[in-house]
Amino acid sequence: MSGFVETLIDRFGPSVVTAGAESPEKYHHDWAGLAPVVPLALVRPRTTEEVSEIMAACHSEGVPVVPQGGLTGISGGAHPVARGIVLSLEKLDRIEGIDTDAGTLIAGAGVVLETAQEAARDKGLFLGIDIGSRGSCQLGGVLATNAGGNTVVRYGMARDHVLGLEVVLADGTVIDGMNTMLKNNAALDLKHLFIGTEGLLGIITRCVLRLHPLPPAKETAFVGCGGTSEVIGLLRTARETLGPMLSSFEVMWPSFFDIMSEGTGLGSPLAGKHGAYVIIEATGFDKEGTRTAVETLLEKAFEDGLVGDGVIANSVKEERALWAVRESPAEYERVLGPVIPFDVGIPIGKMDEAVTRIEAEVHALFPSARTLSYGHIGDSNLHVVINVPEAGQNQPEKEIKACVYGITRDLGGTVSAEHGIGAIKRDYLGYSRSADEIAVMRGIKQVMDPKGILNPGKSFDEGQAA
Amino acid sequence: MSGFVETLIDRFGPSVVTAGAESPEKYHHDWAGLAPVVPLALVRPRTTEEVSEIMAACHSEGVPVVPQGGLTGISGGAHPVARGIVLSLEKLDRIEGIDTDAGTLIAGAGVVLETAQEAARDKGLFLGIDIGSRGSCQLGGVLATNAGGNTVVRYGMARDHVLGLEVVLADGTVIDGMNTMLKNNAALDLKHLFIGTEGLLGIITRCVLRLHPLPPAKETAFVGCGGTSEVIGLLRTARETLGPMLSSFEVMWPSFFDIMSEGTGLGSPLAGKHGAYVIIEATGFDKEGTRTAVETLLEKAFEDGLVGDGVIANSVKEERALWAVRESPAEYERVLGPVIPFDVGIPIGKMDEAVTRIEAEVHALFPSARTLSYGHIGDSNLHVVINVPEAGQNQPEKEIKACVYGITRDLGGTVSAEHGIGAIKRDYLGYSRSADEIAVMRGIKQVMDPKGILNPGKSFDEGQAA
Numbered sequence: 001m002s003g004f005v006e007t008l009i010d011r012f013g014p015s016v017v018t019a020g021a022e023s024p025e026k027y028h029h030d031w032a033g034l035a036p037v038v039p040l041a042l043v044r045p046r047t048t049e050e051v052s053e054i055m056a057a058c059h060s061e062g063v064p065v066v067p068q069g070g071l072t073g074i075s076g077g078a079h080p081v082a083r084g085i086v087l088s089l090e091k092l093d094r095i096e097g098i099d100t101d102a103g104t105l106i107a108g109a110g111v112v113l114e115t116a117q118e119a120a121r122d123k124g125l126f127l128g129i130d131i132g133s134r135g136s137c138q139l140g141g142v143l144a145t146n147a148g149g150n151t152v153v154r155y156g157m158a159r160d161h162v163l164g165l166e167v168v169l170a171d172g173t174v175i176d177g178m179n180t181m182l183k184n185n186a187a188l189d190l191k192h193l194f195i196g197t198e199g200l201l202g203i204i205t206r207c208v209l210r211l212h213p214l215p216p217a218k219e220t221a222f223v224g225c226g227g228t229s230e231v232i233g234l235l236r237t238a239r240e241t242l243g244p245m246l247s248s249f250e251v252m253w254p255s256f257f258d259i260m261s262e263g264t265g266l267g268s269p270l271a272g273k274h275g276a277y278v279i280i281e282a283t284g285f286d287k288e289g290t291r292t293a294v295e296t297l298l299e300k301a302f303e304d305g306l307v308g309d310g311v312i313a314n315s316v317k318e319e320r321a322l323w324a325v326r327e328s329p330a331e332y333e334r335v336l337g338p339v340i341p342f343d344v345g346i347p348i349g350k351m352d353e354a355v356t357r358i359e360a361e362v363h364a365l366f367p368s369a370r371t372l373s374y375g376h377i378g379d380s381n382l383h384v385v386i387n388v389p390e391a392g393q394n395q396p397e398k399e400i401k402a403c404v405y406g407i408t409r410d411l412g413g414t415v416s417a418e419h420g421i422g423a424i425k426r427d428y429l430g431y432s433r434s435a436d437e438i439a440v441m442r443g444i445k446q447v448m449d450p451k452g453i454l455n456p457g458k459s460f461d462e463g464q465a466a
Numbered sequence: 467m468s469g470f471v472e473t474l475i476d477r478f479g480p481s482v483v484t485a486g487a488e489s490p491e492k493y494h495h496d497w498a499g500l501a502p503v504v505p506l507a508l509v510r511p512r513t514t515e516e517v518s519e520i521m522a523a524c525h526s527e528g529v530p531v532v533p534q535g536g537l538t539g540i541s542g543g544a545h546p547v548a549r550g551i552v553l554s555l556e557k558l559d560r561i562e563g564i565d566t567d568a569g570t571l572i573a574g575a576g577v578v579l580e581t582a583q584e585a586a587r588d589k590g591l592f593l594g595i596d597i598g599s600r601g602s603c604q605l606g607g608v609l610a611t612n613a614g615g616n617t618v619v620r621y622g623m624a625r626d627h628v629l630g631l632e633v634v635l636a637d638g639t640v641i642d643g644m645n646t647m648l649k650n651n652a653a654l655d656l657k658h659l660f661i662g663t664e665g666l667l668g669i670i671t672r673c674v675l676r677l678h679p680l681p682p683a684k685e686t687a688f689v690g691c692g693g694t695s696e697v698i699g700l701l702r703t704a705r706e707t708l709g710p711m712l713s714s715f716e717v718m719w720p721s722f723f724d725i726m727s728e729g730t731g732l733g734s735p736l737a738g739k740h741g742a743y744v745i746i747e748a749t750g751f752d753k754e755g756t757r758t759a760v761e762t763l764l765e766k767a768f769e770d771g772l773v774g775d776g777v778i779a780n781s782v783k784e785e786r787a788l789w790a791v792r793e794s795p796a797e798y799e800r801v802l803g804p805v806i807p808f809d810v811g812i813p814i815g816k817m818d819e820a821v822t823r824i825e826a827e828v829h830a831l832f833p834s835a836r837t838l839s840y841g842h843i844g845d846s847n848l849h850v851v852i853n854v855p856e857a858g859q860n861q862p863e864k865e866i867k868a869c870v871y872g873i874t875r876d877l878g879g880t881v882s883a884e885h886g887i888g889a890i891k892r893d894y895l896g897y898s899r900s901a902d903e904i905a906v907m908r909g910i911k912q913v914m915d916p917k918g919i920l921n922p923g924k925s926f927d928e929g930q931a932a
Contacts, residue, residue, distance in 0.1 A: 182845035192658030379648035
């Protein structure tokens with residue numbers, strides 16, 4: 001054990017600091033599927049002051065720090081480095097308060113998203129951040145990755161919920177930016193340096209989140225469209241008809257829907273086959289008005305030839321059934337075997353071309369490849385999941401990524417719409433950000449973390465990952 | 467004329483470059499009321515490439531650059547410095563396109579806000595940024611100051627409308643960040659460096675703005691409440707009842723309402739006197755539903771004792787009448803004489819205390835002082851306007867500012883909710899940002915503008931203003 005780790009254990013005790021060799025395996029990787037790495041130590045501070053002291057020590061000794069939350073990220077943003085500590089924020093798990101007049105929630109970085117959602121709901125308010133890993137992911141990680149999800153079209157990304165942050169900088173300085181006001185124009189809004197930058201510029205320790213009124217009504221429709229251009233027309237009609245009631249607009253192309261509805265045995269809510277399937281969710285404050293608005297939308301869409309068939313859920317059970325195939329990605333392994341997943345963003349006007357080109361060009365490379373296309377199209381986010389059956393565990397990642405990210409670059413898209421860059425997309429950041437943009441990011445990194453100890457090798461950091 | 471200006475004129479011609487002495491007076495100040503300053507030259511580039519070349523020249527020679535838009539700012543953020551050029555973006559005034567499927571507008575920095583609003587409306591879409599100076603202010607300035615306005619409670623600040631920016635850095639580097647997608651998580655989101663930083667880190671030349679569906683229905687109510695605590699209760703009820711239909715929540719205390727309704731002769735929409743007056747505006751996609759929701763809100767608020775009297779507009783004419791006193795600040799000079807204006811932000815839970823303390827402490831200092839309190843309370847923004855009658859043109863700015871900003875600091879508020887810091891609040895930035903926060907801002911400034919040529923003396927810049 002290194003002298004540095006011994007010093008940390010002496011100072012904070014074994015409940016906070018665990019030598020790497022003794023640390024549980026779950027801290028050795030996130031959900032990105034990278035080979036586990038044993039860190040120098042696992043450190044789980046209980047207070048902001050402890051985070052500050054630990055950072056000061058690491059800064060002084062030049063020891064890398066990889067921050068970790070719920071470890072549900074799939075870009076390797078929380079993947080340990082062997083020569084550095086893992087700094088888990090999980091013990092900063094206190095909800096400090098909810099202000100129902102201001103509509104704000106104050107919480108530690110280690111609070112599980114679902115816990116925060118429930119706390120808000122208990123007070124009659126609504127936290128508009130929701131992602132599949134809600135039961136495990138933690139607020140610090142959600143904000144550091146600027147997580148997206150199914151309701152971004154209505155409530156925005158994680159960033160859009162943040163009023164204030166407390167952050168510990170590389171040298172241990174505590175930045176108290178726990179603003180609780182919707183408006184604050186006092187110069188540079190520092191919180192945006194830390195949101196979506198995966199711990200490269202500082203460690204988020206606490207946050208103030210904005211809460212919304214809890215919409216009591218929800219309607220869910222499932223429709224079949226002729227193809228992508230009808231989907232885009234439907235999106236426009238949905239925006240015009242539902243306005244801010246439109247809370248989800250999820251699209252599944254047959255490449256995804258047919259394989260997953262059959263492979264899982266879930267089947268389809270509709271009788272026939274269609275060129276694209278869309279889930280439309282509307283939330284509102286007037287039960288009857290919300291239902292009427294969704295019915296009006298569907299009627300208009302039928303008349304305009306945008307929709308061929310459709311159904312509206314009449315119960316929570318039916319609602320879950322309409323979402324079932326969309327929520328089946330946990331079954332990929334069973335249905336498809338190993339997959340290469342993408343969360344690219346594509347400008348709406350290029351979406352049709354993107355789906356067509358990706359499926360065609362991947363098939364040209366690997367004729368047996370299965371390319372499953374779906375996504376949160378209301379906010380430009382296209383998910384593609386690819387499997388080459390005969391490749392087994394050795395999926396041709398490099399060729400497939402070059403193809404998909406190359407098309408994304410051609411179309412002016414982004415290599416990450418919502419999952420972040422982390423370790424596994426670092427080499428592709430240049431596909432979506434210019435050399436000048438990356439130079440600005442690195443200039444800021446240099447001034448905020450001159451020793452390069454914060455999450456080396458991730459996102460726009462040029463340091464060594466291992 | 468300096469050799470530098472001669473070189474610029476030789477290179478770009480007299481339609482782009484005007485020597486300071488020949489420049490029109492309107493470029494010598496903004497609306498902050500500071501003494502006019504004649505700049506070294508007025509430079510009005512026609513393209514991003516020209517902006518880049520001008521910046522490179524200024525960077526090379528160390529010549530300060532003060533960017534200017536519509537000059538409607540009231541914090542002196544666009545005030546010239548004598549040893550530097552004024553860089554007006556007014557010729558970058560082209561709306562490049564509106565994508566109705568994606569809901570985006572692409573425009574140059576010099577486009578007047580109202581022109582952009584109308585272009586969106588012509589396509590059946592809605593630009594959710596709206597401020598009083600809409601007919602003169604330009605998009606570049608609106609974004610560089612992160613302007614607020616009356617509809618922030620629904621649509622957010624200017625920042626929340628920006629999908630992408632093109633920016634020219636201090637050394638002339640053009641950063642093409644013209645993202646058109648709602649979601650883009652490719653590392654640090656650089657646009658937030660330039661939004662709200664008043665040109666200190668770069669010059670905004672073009673932007674991609676998000677458009678919303680145009681809500682066809684609007685309802686406006688004017689109510690009288692017992693006092694601030696009833697106002698806060700009403701805000702909560704309005705959020706719960708109207709959800710995202712709530713588009714404005716404007717409060718006027720008697721200190722503002724009585725003086726301005728009498729002084730302007732506009733009178734009151736209500737018969738009696740109340741402890742606070744509130745304008746509630748709701749916009750929606752269903753005419754009847756929107757009206758019903760506002761009526762329901764008012765009934766509930768009456769029952770709960772939150773509201774003593776109220777009226778809902780039945781025509782556009784009536785709607786304008788309900789807003790008339792709120793929109794009378796242009797009459798301050800006539801009604802009050804010279805005033806000292808504030809745009810502080812106060813946490814909702816401290817609003818009552820803030821209004822009470824500011825009015826009491828200012829009166830303790832200057833017994834004859836008139837303190838007019840009002841604001842966008844739905845988003846924590848309190849405007850106070852103060853006049854000491856016997857002081858005439860020599861209003862006791864220093865004492866009054868120390869008092870109001872001191873109370874703001876005590877209550878955890880911000881010295882600027884929406885107008886920005888500029889030149890006139892720079893000395894008070896430390897009331898709302900810690901020394902550590904300002905140090906981070908200055909560290910970033912140092913790396914992005916090492917010669918300190920961008921808008922010296924404004925916001926968090928420590929350079930000489932003159």
